[in-house]
Amino acid sequence: MNQQHITLISFGYFRKDLLEVVAGEVKNQYSMPVFFREGHLDLSDFYDPARRQYNGNMLLKHLNTEIASDHAKTLGLFSVDLFIPILTYIFGQAALNGRTGIASLYRLSNERYGMDPDDKLLLERFTKEVIHELGHTFGLVHCSIPSCVMRSSTYVEDIDQKEQNLCLHCREAMVK
Amino acid sequence: MTRKISILIVDDEESVRDSLYSWFIEDCYRVECAENAKVALSMLESETFDIILADIKMPGMDGLEMLRRIKAIRKESIVIVMTAFATVDTAVQALKDGAFDYVTKPFDPDDLSHLIRNAAKLISLSDENEQLKEKVVMLENVEDLIGRSAAIRQVLHQVESVAQSNSSVIITGESGTGKELIAKAIHSNSPRKFFPLVSVHCGALTESLLESELFGHEKGAFTGAMYHRKGRFEMADSGTIFLDEIATISTKMQIELLRVLETKRFVRVGGNKEITSDFRVICATNKDLKNMVENGTFREDLFYRLNVVNIHIPPLRERTEDIPLLVEYFIKKYCTSMNKPPLPIDQAALRRLEELSFPGNVRELENMVERAIVIGSGKKIQLKDLPVEKTLIENPAESLDDHEKNHICQILVKYDWNISRTAKALKVDRVTLYNKIKKYDLRRTEEK
Numbered sequence: 001m002n003q004q005h006i007t008l009i010s011f012g013y014f015r016k017d018l019l020e021v022v023a024g025e026v027k028n029q030y031s032m033p034v035f036f037r038e039g040h041l042d043l044s045d046f047y048d049p050a051r052r053q054y055n056g057n058m059l060l061k062h063l064n065t066e067i068a069s070d071h072a073k074t075l076g077l078f079s080v081d082l083f084i085p086i087l088t089y090i091f092g093q094a095a096l097n098g099r100t101g102i103a104s105l106y107r108l109s110n111e112r113y114g115m116d117p118d119d120k121l122l123l124e125r126f127t128k129e130v131i132h133e134l135g136h137t138f139g140l141v142h143c144s145i146p147s148c149v150m151r152s153s154t155y156v157e158d159i160d161q162k163e164q165n166l167c168l169h170c171r172e173a174m175v176k
Numbered sequence: 177m178t179r180k181i182s183i184l185i186v187d188d189e190e191s192v193r194d195s196l197y198s199w200f201i202e203d204c205y206r207v208e209c210a211e212n213a214k215v216a217l218s219m220l221e222s223e224t225f226d227i228i229l230a231d232i233k234m235p236g237m238d239g240l241e242m243l244r245r246i247k248a249i250r251k252e253s254i255v256i257v258m259t260a261f262a263t264v265d266t267a268v269q270a271l272k273d274g275a276f277d278y279v280t281k282p283f284d285p286d287d288l289s290h291l292i293r294n295a296a297k298l299i300s301l302s303d304e305n306e307q308l309k310e311k312v313v314m315l316e317n318v319e320d321l322i323g324r325s326a327a328i329r330q331v332l333h334q335v336e337s338v339a340q341s342n343s344s345v346i347i348t349g350e351s352g353t354g355k356e357l358i359a360k361a362i363h364s365n366s367p368r369k370f371f372p373l374v375s376v377h378c379g380a381l382t383e384s385l386l387e388s389e390l391f392g393h394e395k396g397a398f399t400g401a402m403y404h405r406k407g408r409f410e411m412a413d414s415g416t417i418f419l420d421e422i423a424t425i426s427t428k429m430q431i432e433l434l435r436v437l438e439t440k441r442f443v444r445v446g447g448n449k450e451i452t453s454d455f456r457v458i459c460a461t462n463k464d465l466k467n468m469v470e471n472g473t474f475r476e477d478l479f480y481r482l483n484v485v486n487i488h489i490p491p492l493r494e495r496t497e498d499i500p501l502l503v504e505y506f507i508k509k510y511c512t513s514m515n516k517p518p519l520p521i522d523q524a525a526l527r528r529l530e531e532l533s534f535p536g537n538v539r540e541l542e543n544m545v546e547r548a549i550v551i552g553s554g555k556k557i558q559l560k561d562l563p564v565e566k567t568l569i570e571n572p573a574e575s576l577d578d579h580e581k582n583h584i585c586q587i588l589v590k591y592d593w594n595i596s597r598t599a600k601a602l603k604v605d606r607v608t609l610y611n612k613i614k615k616y617d618l619r620r621t622e623e624k
Contacts, residue, residue: 057191084195088282096201141204152203154286 005032006134009039009067010077018123019077025127026134029149029166039067043080053083056090056102064100073137075130078104091129091153094136101133108156125156128164140170179303181296182206184225186216186242187258188234192281196229199288213237217245223395224250226299227276227292232259232266240270247274252302254295258283321357322505325495331358331487338485339365344437346422346482347460349489351592352539355460358487359418362458371415374408374455379421386429388445391436397446409442412455422482423463423474434478457482492534492541499530502538506545507557519549521557528559535592563589581616584609593620 008023019036027034041062046054059076068074075094082090082104091108094101108125110118128149135150143150148167153159166174183205185196193209200207208225210216212234220228228246232239243255257270260281267278276298277291321332338345339362347355356375363373381389388397392407408417425433436442441452459482468474492499503521511518534540544562552561584602591597599609612618 057195083282084199085189085191086195086282087199087285087288090285093198096198136202142202152289154284154289 005072006030006034007069007072007074008034008036008077008130009063009074010036011039011041011043012079014077014079018126021123022077022127022130025164026131029131029164030134030138039076048083051083053081053089054078056082056084056093059102060093060095060100063102064095064098068100070099072099073134074100075134075137076100076102077130078102079106080104081106091159092133094133096136096141097139098137101137103129103133105129108159113156121160124164125159128159128162129153131164131166135166135170135174138174140166140173143167143170145169180204180206181227181299182208182223182225183227183229183292184216184219185209185229186211186213186234186239187229187231188212189231192231199285200292203289203292205292213239213242213245216242220246220249226254227295228253228255230255230257232257232270233261240266240273243270243273243275254298256291256295321354321361322502323495323498324501325498327490327495328498331489332361334485334487335361336365338362338487340367341485342456343484344456344482345458345485345487346465347458347487347489348465349460349462350491350535350537351462352534352537353489353491354538355462355489356418356420358489359416359458359460363416363418363456366416366456368415368456372412373416373418374412375418375420376408377420379424383426383429386425387432390433391442391444392451393445394447397444404444404447407442407444409436409453409455410451413453414455416456416458419457419459421461422459423461423465423468427475430475430478434475434481437478437481492537493532496530499541500526502541503529503545506542507549510546510549514549516549519552519555519557522559525557525559525562528562533590535590540589540592577616580612581618584612584616585618588613588618 006026008019008026010019023034023036043054046058046062048055059078059082063074063076067076082092082102084090084093089107090104092101092103103126105122105126106112108129109122110116131149132153140150142152145151145167146161147163147165148170149162149164150166150170151158151162153162183200185193185200185207186209187193187196188211190211193211197207197209208219210219213230214236216228216230219225230239230242234242237245239257239259243257246253246255251274254276255274256277256279257275258279258281259266270278276295279287279291283291321328323329323332335358345359345362347358349355359375360373363369376386376389378386384398388405388407390408392405392410395404419433432442437457440454441450443450465474465479465483469476469479503526507521508518529541529544536543545557547563548557548561552558554561584598587598587601591601595606595609599606602609604612
């Protein structure tokens, strides 16, 4: 599998239909083969009991050194609460122009904010987050266009404001 | 955001530095990290950062001490202090010492984004303010242009005609005739009046300094170039550049200048990025440029590029009818600035002024009037208050030394303190003249 492609690896339980939809949308955006598989990782190694969250920096580093390959952009999908030392939480993160990223749907569900569950909205948010983090691995920085998926999102309502597509400017930047 | 904001992260924890670095780099900021205050301060010696995000608790110098040192070096630096151990006292102290804000680790991602966006907005406003200030400071009025003689009316008519065009102008005239005032008048009446009028006194600068002054320089372009600096051509964008004493520039600078005037493009000293600037050129000189072209000391192509319009300002001795108006204007100007009621001038004093040859032109007249107002004791400016008459009329010299001193003084004034011409007129050599000036402690009027 030497051709440039994207690999999505799920850690923990994910509904198969959700992953299929996400993979399909990722393929549409980046026009390259997308594969997905289940990964196995003892997440307790990355757990911070004081914060009761999982260390995103350590997970990203592990993914990069142990799992990723040079021919693929690899994104780890998680359902646990992620943090980095300086921030209270993250939806995901990626190495800019690197080969790995991570995304979590933990904070994307309506239930976390005292609202009724909405599976469709959850799927939309997660898809956007996955496409966003993959964008960073392709060297894209945050975009100022409100509808662009590369727009920075620091809370879920931000994610809802943008679309799941890359804007023309970001597409051009990727081609370069 | 008009330019890339730079951020310096100062924290002894590597994970914090890495996390913040990754976060900001995705937002397209220029980011650098330092592991302690000492490293940060040394980095700040060689480069400028818009925002400094500093931890308070660090080994060695703590964040608060570093904040005070940063503020001492560059007051406008935006420093955000962060700590995992928040106390009201440290927060208050940090803000008192000039911190932009104080945050407790870990931060909410949204709070961090807001904080940096606010700081970036402040930087952007500050940049804009600086640019506007530069433009406003340069805007000048031209009320100093005084005269009703045919000669000065002709000059003003030329100013009016040429102001609306974009043509290069050369202003010629003896020293002290008001060439810079004419340049200001052209600029103030031109469509470029809301943009800067940037003056460069070419004669006062060495070749390398003039090059850096005109084109600017990049950081490290030469010893002592700690920061990059905009050149005068860049500052004059959309406005006018006034090159005074143009005849003094070297042959090398003449070539450079010609190229810039033709292309309106140039590169800062030590840089490689081409900069474009839209400026109008006005030059001034008290030399005969045409003669210099014939002698081969001034490039012909540059002369024709500059000499699209020539405005010649006649010396004061050729428009003596303007002297009463000028005297009245200078009296009003200096009495107002000294909080004095306007002093009338004695008719005899005015007549005497009209008889003088004024080698120093309007500048010399202005200095005389100012001096008379400062040292004059009466309610009127009289003959005895004027420096040229004082020694002759009121204080007849008794000793031979006094006579010699007065005579040298008068000849110096007559030749605008040109030592060679004065020595020639006195029929002594330059060294003798210098010795006499030293002996009698003679100084130019404006230096007193």
